[in-house]
Amino acid sequence: MANTLQFDLVSPERRLASVAATEVQIPGADGDMTAMEGHAATITTLRPGVLRVTSAEGVKSYAVTGGFAEINATSVSVLAEKAVPSEEATGTVLDDILAEARELAAAALPEDRDMAEKAVNDILAMKAGLGH
The missing domain is CATH 4.10.860 (DNA Excision Repair, Uvrb; Chain A)
Known part of the structure; x- marks a missing residue:
């Protein structure tokens, strides 16, 4: 799949996702953001909210309470305090x-x-x- 980035979501309990995504919508502490391939390197803290991941399998949502996301041109890694798939x-x-x-x-x-x-x-x- 062209124009994808590696998305990984982990919480203290388990790894919740590891997929090639076309976009990741993140509830950042300073505002919502969407990460796509080629995104500038960024680290943001998360606020409670809904994280959405778009991949070849469709859109998947996760309720998150906090943590942080590390974004770069080829990947998004989210370490959540607590995350639950919808x-x-x-x-x-x-x-x-x-x-x-x-x-x-x-x-x-x-x-x-x-x-x-x-x-x-x-x-x-x-x-x-x-x-x-």
Whole structure:
């Protein structure tokens, strides 16, 4: 597949993904970002939210609580504090991630409040999309 980059997602519990991706949408602490082949070298911390990966198999979503992503021209490596694939996300797991996102939103500085509230809304949307 042309125009791909290697995507790896790991959490303390396990490796969740290792695929050739065309794009990776990352909930960065300083704003959402999309990494594609040829991206400038970047390291960003993650905020609670939904990470989406587009590959030959389609789009796969993961709820993440934090961690960091290292991006370069040929790969994206995400080390997440906690990450759950959408198909494994139960109501309880998403409730825990949602509670953490809400705590961060409540404590956010005024200039960060919009982004913090977006994290809450992203997780609510994932929860609604899964029928939870």
